Amino acid sequence: MSDRSAVVVGAGIIGTTTALVLLQQGWSVTLVDAREPGLETSYGNTGVLVDNPWMVINSRALWGRLPRILAGRDPAARVRPGFLVRHPLLFGRFLGLAATDHAVKAAEAILSLLRPSQAQHRIWMREFDLMSIGRETGWLKLFRSQAVRQAFALEAALITDSVTAHLLLDGDDVRALEPGLRLATAGGLLLTGAISLSDPVSLTRGYAARVRALGGRILRGRVSRLIPGDRAGWTVEIGQGLSEEGRHLVVAAGPWSGELLRPLGYRIPMFWERGYHLHLAAPDDGPAIGRAIHDLAGGYVMTPQDRGIRITSGVEIAHRDAAPDRRMVDGAVQAARSLAGLGAVREAEPWLGSRPSLIDGLPLIGAAPRHAGLWLNFGHHHIGMSLSAGSALLLAEMMRGGTAPICDPVPFLPSRLL
Numbered sequence: 001m002s003d004r005s006a007v008v009v010g011a012g013i014i015g016t017t018t019a020l021v022l023l024q025q026g027w028s029v030t031l032v033d034a035r036e037p038g039l040e041t042s043y044g045n046t047g048v049l050v051d052n053p054w055m056v057i058n059s060r061a062l063w064g065r066l067p068r069i070l071a072g073r074d075p076a077a078r079v080r081p082g083f084l085v086r087h088p089l090l091f092g093r094f095l096g097l098a099a100t101d102h103a104v105k106a107a108e109a110i111l112s113l114l115r116p117s118q119a120q121h122r123i124w125m126r127e128f129d130l131m132s133i134g135r136e137t138g139w140l141k142l143f144r145s146q147a148v149r150q151a152f153a154l155e156a157a158l159i160t161d162s163v164t165a166h167l168l169l170d171g172d173d174v175r176a177l178e179p180g181l182r183l184a185t186a187g188g189l190l191l192t193g194a195i196s197l198s199d200p201v202s203l204t205r206g207y208a209a210r211v212r213a214l215g216g217r218i219l220r221g222r223v224s225r226l227i228p229g230d231r232a233g234w235t236v237e238i239g240q241g242l243s244e245e246g247r248h249l250v251v252a253a254g255p256w257s258g259e260l261l262r263p264l265g266y267r268i269p270m271f272w273e274r275g276y277h278l279h280l281a282a283p284d285d286g287p288a289i290g291r292a293i294h295d296l297a298g299g300y301v302m303t304p305q306d307r308g309i310r311i312t313s314g315v316e317i318a319h320r321d322a323a324p325d326r327r328m329v330d331g332a333v334q335a336a337r338s339l340a341g342l343g344a345v346r347e348a349e350p351w352l353g354s355r356p357s358l359i360d361g362l363p364l365i366g367a368a369p370r371h372a373g374l375w376l377n378f379g380h381h382h383i384g385m386s387l388s389a390g391s392a393l394l395l396a397e398m399m400r401g402g403t404a405p406i407c408d409p410v411p412f413l414p415s416r417l418l
Contacts, residue, residue: 001245001247002028003247004026004027004028005028005245005246006027006030006246006250007029007032007234007236007246008022008032008250009032009251010033010256010257011031011218012038012040012252012384013384014252014254014378014380014384014387016031016038016204016208017388017389017391018252018391019031020207020211020214021392021395023211023214024214025396029216031208031211031216031219032218032219032236032244034220034222036208036220037204037208038200038201038203041384042200042201042204042254042385043200044275044276044277044352044353045385046292047198047292047305047385048139048194048292048301048303048386049386050114050139050386051114051191051193051386052111052114052162052191053155053159054110056103056106056107056360056361057077057361058095058097058102058359058360060103061151063098065077066095075297075332075335076314077299077314077315077316077317078314078316078328080317080322082318087271090269090359093359097360097361103361104158106411107155107158108158109408109411109412110361111162112408113390113394114386114387114390115390116389116393116407117386117388117390118195118386120389120393121195122195124389125203128206128207130203133197133198133202133203133206134195134196135197135198136195138190138193138194139190139196139291139294140177140178140188140189140291140293141188141190141296142188142297142339143296144183144339145186146186151296156168156189159191164191165193166192167190168187168189169188170186170187171184171185174188177290178290178340179287180286180290181289181339181340196292196303196304197385198304198306199305199306219238219244221240221242223253226261226264228264228373232372232373233245233246233247234246234247234249234373234374236249248373248374249374251375251377252376252377254354254355254356255270255320255354255355255356257270257356257376258270264370264371264374266368266370268358268379269359270356270358270359270379271357273354273355273357273382274317274354274355275313275314275315275354275355275382276313276324276326276329277312277313277350277351278311278329278345278350278351279305279345280336280342280343280344280345281308281342281343281344282308282341282343283340283343284343285341288340288341289304290304291303293340298332298335300314300329300336302336302340302342309336309342311329311332311336312332313328313332313350315382324349326349333345355381355382355384356381356384357381358379358381358417361381362379363378363380363381363387363391363412364378364412364413365391365398365409365412366398366412366414366415367413368414375398394407
């Protein structure tokens with residue numbers, strides 16, 4: 001067993017980019033997942049690669065919204081009562097951070113990882129002939145009213161202070177930029193450096209193809225157990241009598257990471273931000289929207305993609321495997337229709353996925369604190385696709401024992417929560 005051999009569990013965008021970086025640095029890598037790369041959480045996102053500070057949910061503003069969220073009246077977030085009953089301490093720790101200045105510090109840490117991540121995505125997309133799926137149209141945060149604009153003031157200040165490329169627009173500017181919008185607005189903020197993907201899953205598939213081309217193995221199978229060796233190394237049981245061994249093990253299994261690590265004694269303070277999407281046809285009459293638009297008042301995003309205009313709902317905090325409840329995405333579609341010209345819905349049932357979310361809004365990237373050769377890379381909330389390349393670069397530097405990380409690793413170390 002080579003000292004530079006690794007098994008990466010999870011073939012979403014995080015695991016796939018991790019495998020890719022390790023292979024590029026001369027490692028022997030096996031990538032394991034129950035499905036083909038990119039078909040779970042990485043499949044259903046808005047498909048926008050961002051480079052701006054990202055405000056975590058549990059900021060101080062959460063307290064003012066909490067009654068509406070718990071009552072199911074906030075379009076951007078909803079908590080199922082059953083989740084609160086089963087996880088009161090977890091939710092309490094999550095709320096406790098909302099009473100501090102944690103949100104700004106988290107946004108600064110995320111920004112430090114987003115920028116090199118987006119730069120690496122651009123390099124790979126050019127190198128792997130994937131630029132055709134990227135659109136340099138930016139990411140529009142839309143203010144339906146002055147009240148919405150004022151509520152966005154803290155995040156707007158973070159964007160301005162970070163010198164993130166952006167344009168602050170008034171209502172006439174928005175109308176000129178997006179003539180397909182039917183309502184007058186109070187303006188918006190256009191993040192001009194964001195890249196919108198016409199087919200998000202194609203990015204993961206493109207990276208997975210390069211993993212194979214570099215000699216990486218991709219195995220299909222549901223991981224049942226992670227077994228540390230007596231001296232060194234790891235065995236990953238895949239079921240049906242199959243297993244895979246490596247000197248190092250990377251857990252990048254998104255919302256399934258916690259249950260894989262629990263038998264090893266790790267209690268991951270994770271919850272699941274479930275999200276839904278539906279695709280709508282472009283309007284039969286009049287122009288369609290030309291870029292990803294985050295309707296802040298409606299709590300949803302609509303993005304023109306190859307399958308249609310994807311309407312991505314707000315966050316439903318519930319158990320990962322709870323039965324679907326399509327009310328949020330149906331409400332998002334209704335709100336989107338009031339704002340823009342849209343055609344018929346193209347699917348009978350919405351897609352549903354679960355985002356792996358830690359209580360402090362930051363991913364776990366680095367060494368597990370009690371097992372040699374065990375590395376973690378999960379918990380990226382809504383921005384796993386944007387953060388994936390940077391997370392992979394950061395983790396690979398740690399795994400090789402280097403001293404030149406792409407950003408300060410301390411905010412992301414697993415030891416902060418485990």
